[in-house]
Amino acid sequence: MAPETGEMRKRTFVVTRFDPDKDQVPKTQTYEVACRPDWKVLDALNHIKDEIDPTLSHRWSCRMAVCGSCGMNVNGEPKLTCKTQLADYGEVVEVEPLANFPIVRDLVIEMDGFMEKFKSVKPWVIVAKEKAAEEGPNRQSPEELSAFKQFSMCINCMLCYAACPVVAKEPHFLGPAAIALGHRYNMDSRDEGAAERNEVFRGEGTVFHCSYANECTEVCPKNVDPAAAINQAKLNAVVDWAASFVVKRNG
Amino acid sequence: MMESFRHDVIVVGGGGAGLRAAIAAVEADPKVTVALVSKVYPMRSHTVSAEGGAAAYVEGKGDSLEKHAYDTVKGSDFLAAQDSVDYFVEQAPLELTRLEHWGCPWSRNDDGTVATRPFGGMAVPRTWFAADKVGFHMLHSLFQHSLRFDRIVRYDEHFVTKLLVDDGAVKGVAALDIRSGAMRMFQGRAVILATGGAGKCFPFTTNGNIKTGDGMSLAYRAGVGLKDMEFVQYHPTGLPGTGILITEASRGEGGYVLNAEGERFLVTRDYGVGQKAELGPRDMISRAEILEIEAGRGIKGPYGEFVQLDLRHLGEAKIMAKLPFVRELSKIYAGVDPVHEPIPIRPVLHYMMGGVDTDVRGATPLPGLYAAGEVACVSMNGANRLGSNSLTECLVFGARAGREAVAYGRGASDGQEARLRAAAEEEGARIDALRGRKRGSEKIAALRSEMQTAMESGCGVYRKQESMQQAVSDLARIKSRYDDIALEDASKVFNTEILAALELGAMLDVAQAIAVSAAHRTESRGAHACRDFPQRNDRDFLYHSMVFHEESGPRLDKKSVTITRFQPEERKY
Amino acid sequence: MARASHPQAMTPHRPGSTRTAPPQVPDTFWSQPRMRTYLLFDATGIPYLVLGLIVLRVAVALGRGPEAWQELMRDFSNPLYLVFHAIALISVIFVGVRFFRLFPKAQPARLGPIKPPPRPVIHAGLYAAWIAVTLALLVVLGGLWP
Numbered sequence: 015m016a017p018e019t020g021e022m023r024k025r026t027f028v029v030t031r032f033d034p035d036k037d038q039v040p041k042t043q044t045y046e047v048a049c050r051p052d053w054k055v056l057d058a059l060n061h062i063k064d065e066i067d068p069t070l071s072h073r074w075s076c077r078m079a080v081c082g083s084c085g086m087n088v089n090g091e092p093k094l095t096c097k098t099q100l101a102d103y104g105e106v107v108e109v110e111p112l113a114n115f116p117i118v119r120d121l122v123i124e125m126d127g128f129m130e131k132f133k134s135v136k137p138w139v140i141v142a143k144e145k146a147a148e149e150g151p152n153r154q155s156p157e158e159l160s161a162f163k164q165f166s167m168c169i170n171c172m173l174c175y176a177a178c179p180v181v182a183k184e185p186h187f188l189g190p191a192a193i194a195l196g197h198r199y200n201m202d203s204r205d206e207g208a209a210e211r212n213e214v215f216r217g218e219g220t221v222f223h224c225s226y227a228n229e230c231t232e233v234c235p236k237n238v239d240p241a242a243a244i245n246q247a248k249l250n251a252v253v254d255w256a257a258s259f260v261v262k263r264n265g
Numbered sequence: 266m267m268e269s270f271r272h273d274v275i276v277v278g279g280g281g282a283g284l285r286a287a288i289a290a291v292e293a294d295p296k297v298t299v300a301l302v303s304k305v306y307p308m309r310s311h312t313v314s315a316e317g318g319a320a321a322y323v324e325g326k327g328d329s330l331e332k333h334a335y336d337t338v339k340g341s342d343f344l345a346a347q348d349s350v351d352y353f354v355e356q357a358p359l360e361l362t363r364l365e366h367w368g369c370p371w372s373r374n375d376d377g378t379v380a381t382r383p384f385g386g387m388a389v390p391r392t393w394f395a396a397d398k399v400g401f402h403m404l405h406s407l408f409q410h411s412l413r414f415d416r417i418v419r420y421d422e423h424f425v426t427k428l429l430v431d432d433g434a435v436k437g438v439a440a441l442d443i444r445s446g447a448m449r450m451f452q453g454r455a456v457i458l459a460t461g462g463a464g465k466c467f468p469f470t471t472n473g474n475i476k477t478g479d480g481m482s483l484a485y486r487a488g489v490g491l492k493d494m495e496f497v498q499y500h501p502t503g504l505p506g507t508g509i510l511i512t513e514a515s516r517g518e519g520g521y522v523l524n525a526e527g528e529r530f531l532v533t534r535d536y537g538v539g540q541k542a543e544l545g546p547r548d549m550i551s552r553a554e555i556l557e558i559e560a561g562r563g564i565k566g567p568y569g570e571f572v573q574l575d576l577r578h579l580g581e582a583k584i585m586a587k588l589p590f591v592r593e594l595s596k597i598y599a600g601v602d603p604v605h606e607p608i609p610i611r612p613v614l615h616y617m618m619g620g621v622d623t624d625v626r627g628a629t630p631l632p633g634l635y636a637a638g639e640v641a642c643v644s645m646n647g648a649n650r651l652g653s654n655s656l657t658e659c660l661v662f663g664a665r666a667g668r669e670a671v672a673y674g675r676g677a678s679d680g681q682e683a684r685l686r687a688a689a690e691e692e693g694a695r696i697d698a699l700r701g702r703k704r705g706s707e708k709i710a711a712l713r714s715e716m717q718t719a720m721e722s723g724c725g726v727y728r729k730q731e732s733m734q735q736a737v738s739d740l741a742r743i744k745s746r747y748d749d750i751a752l753e754d755a756s757k758v759f760n761t762e763i764l765a766a767l768e769l770g771a772m773l774d775v776a777q778a779i780a781v782s783a784a785h786r787t788e789s790r791g792a793h794a795c796r797d798f799p800q801r802n803d804r805d806f807l808y809h810s811m812v813f814h815e816e817s818g819p820r821l822d823k824k825s826v827t828i829t830r831f832q833p834e835e836r837k838y
Numbered sequence: 839m840a841r842a843s844h845p846q847a848m849t850p851h852r853p854g855s856t857r858t859a860p861p862q863v864p865d866t867f868w869s870q871p872r873m874r875t876y877l878l879f880d881a882t883g884i885p886y887l888v889l890g891l892i893v894l895r896v897a898v899a900l901g902r903g904p905e906a907w908q909e910l911m912r913d914f915s916n917p918l919y920l921v922f923h924a925i926a927l928i929s930v931i932f933v934g935v936r937f938f939r940l941f942p943k944a945q946p947a948r949l950g951p952i953k954p955p956p957r958p959v960i961h962a963g964l965y966a967a968w969i970a971v972t973l974a975l976l977v978v979l980g981g982l983w984p
Contacts, residue, residue: 030840032859033756033758034758034856034857034858034859035756035757035758036756037859039859040840040859040862052506052600063761063762064709064710065710067753068709068752068753068754068762069753069754069756069762071754071759071760071761072761073305073309074474075305075309075311075473075474075475076309076311076313076314076473076474077473077474077507077509078314078473078507078509078510078594078598079593079597080313080314080398080401081308081309081310081311081313081314081473082308082309083305083309087864090864090865090866090867090870091864091870097597108864110840110862110864113840113843113861113862113863113864113867114843114847114848114861114862114863115847115848115861116847116848116849116854116858116859116860116861117858117859117860117861117862118444118758118759118854118856118858119756119758119759119856120759122759123848124848124849124850124854124858125306125421126850126852126854127848127849127850128848129306129421129850130850130851133412137409137412138367138368138409138410138412138413139366139367139368139410144366145366147359147360147362147363147366148359150362151361151362151365151366151371151378151379152365152366153376153377153378154373154377155373155375155376155377156373156374156375158377159370159372159373160947161946161947161948162370162947163370166370166402166405167398169308169313169401170308175848179868179873179876179877181843181847181848182843182844182847182861182863182867183843183844183847184844185844185846185847185848185849189848195409199368201946201947201948202368202370204366204368205368225880226940226944227873227876228876228940229872229873229876232872239943241940241943242943242944245940245943245944246943246944246945246946248944249944249945249946249949250946250949253949253950442855444854444855444856445855445856447855758856759856
């Protein structure tokens with residue numbers, strides 16, 4: 015059934031506002047918006063920006079749940095606002111910036127903390143000897159592909175960081191998306207860098223901070239299942255650590 | 266004192282072409298540093314939304330480089346520069362292989378080799394794919410690979426507002442740090458534009474919010490010509506209203522396009538696609554859909570009329586294996602499960618064949634300025650692009666531009682810092698004056714909407730001289746009203762209203778270039794379908810149209826087409 | 839409508855060019871149902887700690903001889919011990935069920951040359967092993983055998 019049917023509906027949006035040059039702390043501002051029945055939360059925010067209050071800042075781009083820009087907390091839950099139907103909500107919709115991140119302005123959060131953790135797991139193919147393009151592609155069976163494919167689906171929307179109770183309390187924790195990405199490379203048959211990544215996984219941001227709350231998986235819009243990745247990574251990290259006493263390694 | 270950064274090469278835009286150019290530049294010379302300046306974090310670039318696949322010659326399937334080149338040139342309605350097509354088809358398999366080495370999870374055959382699928386206008390199935398999220402996987406693989414290089418220095422969320430030209434060559438850019446609102450100066454020997462197309466000039470587009478033609482406007486204002494702007498591609502299968510892309514791969518895997526009566530009109534009626542039916546080239550299928558709708562065989566909906574894409578006969582297993590993202594998008598954004606119901610679709614603006622005038626090296630006529638990807642017009646796609654060629658294009662010409670920019674930089678000199686700084690400071694003052702400028706009577710959103718309406722009626726799938734001329738004059742008026750916009754947000758920190766204003770300025774430049782080019786071309790070729798002149802006219806119009814910026818309005822010119830192997834013939838499938 | 843996270847949560851090492859507001863969570867973050875279940879799951883550590891202390895006490899009593907043991911048996915007839923053990927049993931089942939649900943997906947697709955069995959098999963196997971061990975212990979500790 016197409017969602018465009020139905021009536022326009024007036025809703026009240028309670029939106030977090032923060033301008034560091036004017037505000038000591040974040041506050042909220044309320045907007046009344048007449049919403050079309052098929053609108054997502056993002057459509058309402060864009061309407062507010064275009065027609066009601068051009069000073070509202072928020073990130074968005076693809077509007078089809080693949081770029082990861084538009085993550086925010088809606089009525090307390092981390093959501094991709096381009097994918098979140100207003101039809102699922104009542105009259106009042108609270109929109110806050112993504113939880114657990116420092117707030118730059120209104121609904122825009124500081125992303126560089128995530129980018130640092132992201133880079134620290136060395137999310138690239140590590141091989142002893144690089145191949146030339148002329149040698150052709152590596153072979154990889156569909157089974158080998160499926161060992162990591164799910165974990166490669168992450169759009170870096172950071173909803174998992176907004177849901178994780180450990181991220182809320184432990185600033186060093188690498189976090190779900192970064193670990194899932196590192197694990198994705200560890201499980202890729204073309205990669206030879208698991209030893210290096212497992213050292214990172216046992217380091218200051220250790221995967222063992224995770225206590226399997228599974229909230230990350232619950233909120234992930236792309237079914238990456240980061241909780242599975244983290245807990246698989248724990249096993250790999252332990253086995254790798256034990257093996258390092260038995261098998262001599264380079265570098 | 267304005268902050269200044271010096272790098273050998275400055276890449277503007279962090280999508281497929283930009284990242285590939287940055288990687289190529291640092292690999293070309295171990296001493297080179299690259300500034301990657303993007304208005305969004307690179308993984309947000311619109312490359313991420315591409316779904317279908319990337320084409321390259323494959324061994325052992327009866328394919329050849331010549332066949333790929335011929336398909337591309339024929340698809341372009343013989344307007345493509347054949348020397349660059351030859352370079353492209355030769356480099357394509359190497360580039361896709363490199364991406365595989367860098368971790369891209371290409372879908373596989375049972376024997377472990379890379380799988381390929383049929384695609385529109387391709388004689389042989391040569392499109393590599395990664396389920397139906399190839400752009401996502403390519404972009405993330407490229408971005409993650411680029412993180413290895415400390416010499417690629419990223420300046421995320423920096424909006425380039427002006428090219429800095431000194432002594433007749435480009436020597437840097439002025440960019441707004443979106444976070445702090447401060448203008449910053451970047452100095453370098455070469456600048457590579459990789460900012461993508463300008464789909465947001467149109468009301469219904471597959472493109473995301475960031476596709477606003479910023480790079481095209483930068484080059485245009487610096488005196489570089491925009492080439493073949495009239496050729497904009499309407500993708501035949503976009504969702505009505507949102508314009509969200511339903512990949513061509515859904516037709517490649519066997520989907521049918523139906524009218525309101527459930528008729529497979531591409532087969533039962535003569536729309537020039539012959540045996541290829543749903544796998545004909547995009548311009549022909551888009552036109553067929555519009556004609557069906559005009560004949561009264563479309564379905565009415567709240568966002569206009571549409572036709573249908575039927576995947577039911579493929580079965581749930583095949584859809585979940587090959588087109589899972591299509592199913593997800595249909596359910597969330599059209600309220601339809603393609604396993605049980607046909608998907609509503611209509612032509613939506615998707616890609617711009619035209620762009621900044623470059624040659625096969627990615628070089629523009631302005632020394633020090635390069636361009637690659639959708640922002641550029643080499644021209645590889647001529648009057649119509651074949652699906653799955655553009656992702657490969659980003660890689661091939663991104664890499665070439667990166668290498669050429671480094672080679673050029675060795676022989677070039679730095680600009681004079683004092684002069685560059687003066688230009689950057691002037692630009693900073695201009696932005697500061699615009700930010701929060703309350704006096705003015707026009708609203709950004711209203712002008713944007715009017716521009717989009719003008720483009721829809723003047724430069725649609727089918728065009729008429731009268732409506733194109735109307736669009737030209739409407740856009741000229743809208744452009745003059747742009748100088749009178751009022752801005753509410755005076756804050757410096759993460760001010761997105763001023764970004765919207767700057768983006769609207771760029772879009773108006775691009776929209777005007779499109780409309781003016783379209784109005785002058787009194788023939789039909791590729792994606793430019795003129796109702797008053799339905800035939801292709803090689804005698805008078807076998808050239809690239811050029812548009813140059815002038816204060817009094819766009820100035821038109823011509824550029825000859827490089828034809829080597831394939832002489833223009835009738836384009837029949 | 840929010841409360842503070844750790845003040846350095848997700849904060850980059852290099853500070854950004856503007857002042858930020860500290861990271862926060864919504865008011866419902868800690869009280870929403872799934873989070874409450876998870877916190878309860880973590881809180882079962884307390885009954886286990888107490889159980890451990892009780893086992894220690896049993897061991898010490900065993901070492902001290904029959905009088906200490908009789909005293910222990912008298913203490914154990916206090917109904918509070920029964921209540922505590924009932925809570926501990928519920929905790930064990932709660933944790934077991936939750937852990938068994940989450941355990942199968944925590945097995946990597948391969949560990950070197952070893953591949954795990956399919957997830958439903960692991961899931962069923964865990965319950966089978968749990969029930970078998972429980973029955974075995976009941977039989978032995980209940981004095982039925984040997």
